[in-house]
Amino acid sequence: MNKKWGLLVSSVALSAMLITACGGGKEQAASTDAAAPAATTGTQVNIEASNWKFNQETFEVKAGEEFTLNFKSTEGFHGIGIQGLDVDMQKDGSKTMKIDTAGEYTIFCNVICGPDHGKMVAKLVVK
Template sequence: MKKWGFILSTLVVSAVMLAGCGGESKPQATETSQSAPAASGNAINIEASNWKFNQDKFEVKAGEPVTINFKSAEGFHGITIEGLDVNIQKEGSKTITPDKPGEYQILCSIPCGPDHGKMAATLVVK
């Protein structure tokens, strides 16, 4: 009897993980910054589809405001940028001013299926 319970729970967990990226879901709360757009007009557009971003690398200049625009084109995704105060779900924008040059990991912040762990890009601050 324990064996069937384990198999059933494994199937349920697998179905939930696969459903995360599988299609459109009900709209959820998104984080959108109420900050004004970057004064210099700098912006990057990050788009997520099933298990990938539209670019592997995004470049910005240190000390200049930049607006990060995020969109989930396929499935349900979010982004977080390690070391910076960025966390956007589904769709939204956030304006930041990165002060320290370096490379920052952009990661999908919502478990979205079997290749969720491969969803990564780099923000290069020069």
């Protein structure tokens, strides 16, 4: 009986510690680096747009595997669409998706953003 109570007490104490630690950590993270993205897992595809290009010419993912597409404009106002896929983001954001068919998909800017808007293309390669 004593052993059981001891275990209960220590597990309650442990939970309290974990909750405290967790809450504290969250606050600290928010105040030290507000720009840090939320905790993420799995494959991340980070597409950044500036005037008038994307951060990479080619982005690669695996067919049938879930990934998170993170889009951000670092300069000017841009968006992304991907030909043949249900992607239409006109501001910063994330989308979790999965593409079953291997191939090459054209990523383009879908916001009329300036003189070189037409040059804003990149490739999503699904292998």
